[in-house]
Amino acid sequence: MNQTDYEKILREFDIPGNLISAKPYGSGHINDTVLVEYVYENKNLKYILRRINDYVFHEPLLIVENTLRVTTHYRKKLIENNEKDINRKVLTLYKTKNGQYYFVDSNGGYWCLLSFIPNAYTVDKVETENQAYQAAKAFGKFQKYLTDIDISRCHETIKNFHDLDKRLAKYDESVGKDVKNRVQNIPDEINKIEKFRYVTEEYLQLRDKNIPLRITHNDTKINNVMLDEKTSEGLCVIDLDTVMPGIILNDFGDMVRTFTSPADEDEKNTEKVFVRMNIFEAMTRGYFSEVKNILTEDENNNLVTGAKIIVYEQAVRFLTDFIDGDVYYKIKYDKHNLVRAVNQLALLDSIEKNYMQMQAVVEKYSKQRND
Ligand code: ADP
Ligand code: GN1
Numbered sequence: 026m027n028q029t030d031y032e033k034i035l036r037e038f039d040i041p042g043n044l045i046s047a048k049p050y051g052s053g054h055i056n057d058t059v060l061v062e063y064v065y066e067n068k069n070l071k072y073i074l075r076r077i078n079d080y081v082f083h084e085p086l087l088i089v090e091n092t093l094r095v096t097t098h099y100r101k102k103l104i105e106n107n108e109k110d111i112n113r114k115v116l117t118l119y120k121t122k123n124g125q126y127y128f129v130d131s132n133g134g135y136w137c138l139l140s141f142i143p144n145a146y147t148v149d150k151v152e153t154e155n156q157a158y159q160a161a162k163a164f165g166k167f168q169k170y171l172t173d174i175d176i177s178r179c180h181e182t183i184k185n186f187h188d189l190d191k192r193l194a195k196y197d198e199s200v201g202k203d204v205k206n207r208v209q210n211i212p213d214e215i216n217k218i219e220k221f222r223y224v225t226e227e228y229l230q231l232r233d234k235n236i237p238l239r240i241t242h243n244d245t246k247i248n249n250v251m252l253d254e255k256t257s258e259g260l261c262v263i264d265l266d267t268v269m270p271g272i273i274l275n276d277f278g279d280m281v282r283t284f285t286s287p288a289d290e291d292e293k294n295t296e297k298v299f300v301r302m303n304i305f306e307a308m309t310r311g312y313f314s315e316v317k318n319i320l321t322e323d324e325n326n327n328l329v330t331g332a333k334i335i336v337y338e339q340a341v342r343f344l345t346d347f348i349d350g351d352v353y354y355k356i357k358y359d360k361h362n363l364v365r366a367v368n369q370l371a372l373l374d375s376i377e378k379n380y381m382q383m384q385a386v387v388e389k390y391s392k393q394r395n396d
């Protein structure tokens with residue numbers, strides 16, 4: 026799509042001024058994110074225009090409703106807690122001239138217009154302990170402020186999103202069908218998935234435990250939190266499409282997955298992929314600074330296992346997509362999903378090796394609340 030296409034869509038929204046530019050933005054794998062600049066009364070105004078990926082989200086309207094419900098609740102909590110700079114801490118959804126929070130184009134594409142968080146940045150990998158601390162604190166606060174939202178009114182935007190058992194069943198099916206004839210070329214990766222299949226047992230055992238259902242983010246990637254340009258304070262949690270009922274272990278797990286490795290999720294050299302324990306500690310400290318009073322004993326005890334589950338799930342998802350012919354994740358080159366899967370399996374190796382130390386860190390910060 027070019028600027029003229031975006032302009033047509035933007036004309037539907039009820040915002041003042043003239044369009045200066047509209048350009049693809051960010052490094053997300055799913056939706057189309059566009060940075061939009063307007064000029065109004067000599068001021069530059071920025072927005073984020075997003076097209077919801079309807080291959081991934083079968084009912085885009087559920088996302089719009091959830092986003093509205095969650096941001097409204099969150100804004101209320103920010104006000105109740107006398108927080109400053111509220112418009113940089115929660116996304117605002119803009120209406121169309123018809124009074125709706127989305128626009129459907131002639132191809133059936135769903136578009137939303139959101140506030141742009143100014144003077145803030147995202148990273149694809151954590152560079153400093155402070156970033157890990159701040160970003161985890163932001164995800165913790167997000168969790169904390171949503172503890173009293175009405176779960177029954179939040180939709181499940183993707184069914185069985187973090188159901189490892191079902192993800193593996195889908196993987197087995199894909200290996201069986203082998204539509205692109207790729208399986209014969211990846212024996213090592215297939216073996217590695219088998220080596221870690223025991224993680225599914227841990228997942229199934231967890232399901233029998235008393236882990237409470239909450240409203241969780243479900244995609245707590247490091248690049249889904251905006252950090253303040255000057256202080257790196259975790260300002261605003263974004264990418265709210267997967268906010269839905271879930272367990273907190275998945276959110277902690279996805280933080281471990283995307284915060285702790287010094288390398289990108291698609292780094293080819295697996296020697297560069299491992300858990301940085303100092304970053305893990307900073308992250309855990311930041312997270313507990315917000316959630317220490319809300320997590321249960323069962324949750325605390327299983328956070329690291331949650332990380333194993335999420336990283337394994339991610340490896341399974343990337344490899345399934347490679348076998349299926351790259352239909353889900355955006356790719357930049359032929360074997361991109363294979364590289365991502367191998368990368369995640371290397372990270373899983375590292376989590377397995379560091380498991381006891383990671384447990385000790387979690388224990389340290391979860392116990393601190395009783396001191
Ligand atoms: P995706 O679903 O494709 O991951 P995101 O909503 O996460 O899309 O957006 C991709 C990137 O665009 C983010 O990592 C961030 O850098 C930038 N971005 C998204 N929303 C905003 C916003 N409201 N303000 C500023 N930057 C944003
Ligand atoms: C996708 O949208 P993005 O890039 O933040 C995916 C996550 C994966 C992640 C892997 C809806 O997240 O589940 O963990 O890629 N989102 C969806 O990088 O499937």
Ligand code: MG
Pocket residue numbers: 053054246248249264
């Ligand atoms: Mg994102």
